Amino acid sequence: MAESPRYAIYYAPESGSALDRFGAHLLGYDACRGEELPFPDDMALAEPDWRELTHDPRKYGFHATLKAPLSLPTGRSEAELLAACATFAETSHPIPIITPVVNAISDFIAIVPDGRSAELEALAADCVREFDCFRAPLTEEDRARRNPSKLTPRQCDYLDRWGYPYVMEEFRFHMTLTGRLPTGRREAIVAMLRERFAVLKMTSLAIDCIALFRQDGASARFRIIGRWPLRAR
Numbered sequence: 001m002a003e004s005p006r007y008a009i010y011y012a013p014e015s016g017s018a019l020d021r022f023g024a025h026l027l028g029y030d031a032c033r034g035e036e037l038p039f040p041d042d043m044a045l046a047e048p049d050w051r052e053l054t055h056d057p058r059k060y061g062f063h064a065t066l067k068a069p070l071s072l073p074t075g076r077s078e079a080e081l082l083a084a085c086a087t088f089a090e091t092s093h094p095i096p097i098i099t100p101v102v103n104a105i106s107d108f109i110a111i112v113p114d115g116r117s118a119e120l121e122a123l124a125a126d127c128v129r130e131f132d133c134f135r136a137p138l139t140e141e142d143r144a145r146r147n148p149s150k151l152t153p154r155q156c157d158y159l160d161r162w163g164y165p166y167v168m169e170e171f172r173f174h175m176t177l178t179g180r181l182p183t184g185r186r187e188a189i190v191a192m193l194r195e196r197f198a199v200l201k202m203t204s205l206a207i208d209c210i211a212l213f214r215q216d217g218a219s220a221r222f223r224i225i226g227r228w229p230l231r232a233r
Contacts, residue, residue, distance in 0.1 A: 003217035006071050007081060007134070009127055010063035011175075012211040012224060018200050023062030023111075026177055026193075027054050031061025031213065034223040046192060053189075056179035057108075060222050064175045066127040066210060068164035069222075070135040078214075081134050082226050085212050088130055089228035096120035096207040102177070102194045104186050109193055110174035120173055120207055123230075127210070128167045135163050173207075208232075 013019040015032040024030045028051065030037050043050045072081065098113035098120060105112055113120065138159070146165060148156050155165035166172065177193055209229045213222040 004071055005078070005217070006069045006215045006222075007078070008060075008063075008065065008069040008213045008215075008222065009067035009085065009131055010065055010211050010213055011173075011207050011209065012061070012063045012213075012227065014209075015224075015227075019202065019205070020062065022197065022200060023175060023177065026196075027058045027062055029058045029061055029221060031063070031222060032224045034221070040196075047189070053178050053181065057176040058221070060176070061213065061224070062175060063211070063213065063222075064173050064207075065166075066124050067131045068166075069215065070131075070163060072134055073136040076134050081131075082212065084131065084134065085210060085226055085228055088127070089210055089230050092231045092233040093123055093126070094119045095230060095232045096123055098173070098205050098207065100175075100197075100202055100205045102190060102197045104181075104190055105172060105174050107180045107183070107186070108176060109178045109181065109186065109190055110176045111197070112172070112174045117173075121171055123207065124171045124173070125168055128162055128164075132162060138163050 012031065013023070020032075025037050025040055026043075028037050028039050029035070039050055047053065072078070096117050096119040098117055099115070100111045101114045102109065103112050142163075143159065146159055148159060151159065151165050155170055158167050158170060159165040162168075178189065181189060209227055211224050211228075212226040214225045215222045
């Protein structure tokens with residue numbers, strides 16, 4: 001029996017852009033084309049186990065979460081979700097502009113804003129609310145996978161209400177570059193990735209689009225099936 005696909009609404013940089021190439025090559029996967037990519041030439045020397053360190057984020061592709069992965073409920077179709085994404089993008093939004101930096105977030109490393117952005121938090125909250133009608137209810141297995149005993153009461157409430165604990169006040173924009181790292185390795189890898197990111201000379205980043213990713217089965221990688229520029233307010 002074929003597995004049902006899952007979908008996610010993410011921010012993803014324009015295919016072929018400097019940021020897209022930076023993240024895709026570090027993860028070893030191009031989510032736009034659904035293709036394996038070589039790691040940077042010197043990465044095997046700098047971090048011999050880099051493939052292992054990026055195993056988890058490689059599955060999702062280079063992105064920032066706006067609406068976490070979901071399965072469609074009965075009566076909803078992929079075509080309807082694609083149309084909803086287009087409609088959302090056509091509705092005017094303030095375009096968040098952040099200063100991107102490389103930093104540790106919990107026990108992994110990501111590109112994050114250098115400070116809070118009310119416009120970015122509002123955009124993420126709008127995505128959570130607007131696309132929730134395309135989310136099938138969590139199964140007990142799905143809920144258990146989130147380790148609710150380790151969540152705060154508010155995060156548990158959000159998990160039950162929105163299917164994901166890190167929304168609204170708990171939201172933190174991040175474009176993941178590694179999986180979970182041992183404490184003793186984080187500082188050196190943050191420094192290495194900051195040095196690589198500095199080559200891009202990226203002082204600002206407009207979060208100006210949404211992308212729809214699809215995962216065809218539990219063992220499959222996510223792939224972009226649609227990308228829409230946001231209409232600026």
